[in-house]
Amino acid sequence: MVKWHKSAVPTTLPPLVALAPMAGVTDIPVRAQVKVFGGRYCVSEMVASEQLARDRIDMVRRAAGSGVISPLVIQLAGREARWMAEGARIAEDAGADVIDINMGCPSKSVTSGLCGSALMRDPETALRLIEATVTATARPVTLKMRLGWDHASLNAADIAKRAEDAGVRMITVHGRTRQQFYAGSADWSAIAPIVEAVRIPVIANGDIASADDARRALALSGAAGVMIGRAAQGRPWLPGAIEHALLHGGDATPPPRERLLASLLALYDDTLAFYPERLGVRVARKHIAWTIDAVLGSSAREARKAICMLDDPTRVRAGLHALFGDAPDHPTTRSRTSDDGCANPVDARRAGAYSIAHASAHRPRHAPANP
Numbered sequence: 001m002v003k004w005h006k007s008a009v010p011t012t013l014p015p016l017v018a019l020a021p022m023a024g025v026t027d028i029p030v031r032a033q034v035k036v037f038g039g040r041y042c043v044s045e046m047v048a049s050e051q052l053a054r055d056r057i058d059m060v061r062r063a064a065g066s067g068v069i070s071p072l073v074i075q076l077a078g079r080e081a082r083w084m085a086e087g088a089r090i091a092e093d094a095g096a097d098v099i100d101i102n103m104g105c106p107s108k109s110v111t112s113g114l115c116g117s118a119l120m121r122d123p124e125t126a127l128r129l130i131e132a133t134v135t136a137t138a139r140p141v142t143l144k145m146r147l148g149w150d151h152a153s154l155n156a157a158d159i160a161k162r163a164e165d166a167g168v169r170m171i172t173v174h175g176r177t178r179q180q181f182y183a184g185s186a187d188w189s190a191i192a193p194i195v196e197a198v199r200i201p202v203i204a205n206g207d208i209a210s211a212d213d214a215r216r217a218l219a220l221s222g223a224a225g226v227m228i229g230r231a232a233q234g235r236p237w238l239p240g241a242i243e244h245a246l247l248h249g250g251d252a253t254p255p256p257r258e259r260l261l262a263s264l265l266a267l268y269d270d271t272l273a274f275y276p277e278r279l280g281v282r283v284a285r286k287h288i289a290w291t292i293d294a295v296l297g298s299s300a301r302e303a304r305k306a307i308c309m310l311d312d313p314t315r316v317r318a319g320l321h322a323l324f325g326d327a328p329d330h331p332t333t334r335s336r337t338s339d340d341g342c343a344n345p346v347d348a349r350r351a352g353a354y355s356i357a358h359a360s361a362h363r364p365r366h367a368p369a370n371p
């Protein structure tokens with residue numbers, strides 16, 4: 001867990017390896033599994049502050065997690081200071097330990113409303129939102145952004161400095177501009193000027209999928225940690241394993257297959273319990289597909305398709321047992337550095353034993369009785 005010094009600087013030794021906020025991905029069930037495998041810092045899906053304040057059910061669901069995920073890092077998005085302030089108050093009330101501000105999302109639906117990375121085009125508005133958020137909550141406020149809107153306006157260092165002066169305690173930078181969306185490669189060395197511009201920790205993000213990627217990103221940027229996004233889809237063990245590898249050397253090695261299966265089954269049950277029925281089935285299919293791809297590769301395409309068409313949970317579980325039990329070892333699941341194939345500091349046998357079944361007991365005050 002990140003410790004916040006009295007100097008307002010979190011300790012990030014060993015380098016922090018965080019799970020990135022991903023809308024539609026990093027819900028409570030996913031973050032619970034990432035934590036089981038030793039991931040110590042997981043950011044929620046983006047929560048639209050105005051919709052949260054208006055009690056919209058999907059945003060209320062995204063802001064839950066108190067007593068289940070610790071630290072509880074809730075990411076807010078918005079374009080008006082008053083809603084960011086209200087969102088921060090609600091998130092704090094719901095148990096948030098840290099509030100992150102989204103200034104990195106490139107999605108047109110987000111940027112057309114002047115939030116996400118569009119704020120980098122309007123630093124004055126961005127600063128007003130940051131100040132309103134910092135003022136509204138006693139919790140540490142962090143910021144996530146890109147290098148700038150485009151290569152003609154690389155203003156991340158400037159905004160970072162102003163954000164630090166406004167009280168922001170940590171900044172994550174995705175090494176692309178907004179106009180790049182996800183094209184090309186993340187430029188980790190372009191994060192270095194931001195690290196130099198501020199005294200607070202800067203976390204490097206973009207295209208980090210292995211311990212070696214993390215080492216290169218840290219070396220090129222000078223950042224205090226890294227944040228892992230897409231590479232963790234279907235690989236909840238990855239952030240914890242990368243952090244372990246940074247500390248002890250070697251690669252980020254996946255746990256044995258039975259532990260991956262136990263984790264997937266727990267994620268499946270938790271996802272069905274967390275969402276209304278049809279939605280839960282759809283969300284769970286996404287994770288099943290990613291996990292099968294990550295563990296078994298393309299050889300399991302047909303089986304993946306068949307399992308993802310099933311509705312009956314008993315048949316889904318049976319299909320997964322059969323698939324994971326029968327398939328030959330995929331090369332990427334073999335341990336190269338540890339005897340038992342589990343490189344994580346956390347006892348990964350607990351994977352699957354963890355359940356969010358009691359999450360509803362920790363609902364924020366706006367949460368519905370049956371989300």
Ligand SMILES: Cc1cc2nc3c(=O)[nH]c(=O)nc-3n(C[C@H](O)[C@H](O)[C@H](O)COP(=O)(O)O)c2cc1C
Pocket residue numbers: 020021022023024025044045046075102103104105144174205206207208227228229230231
């Ligand atoms: C499906 C998806 C959803 C995302 N949602 C968010 C979000 O809610 N908030 C945010 O700040 N960034 C969001 N991002 C961006 C990621 O946090 C991250 O910055 C980006 O994917 C680059 O990191 P990666 O190369 O490790 O994936 C999202 C990315 C993806 C792929």
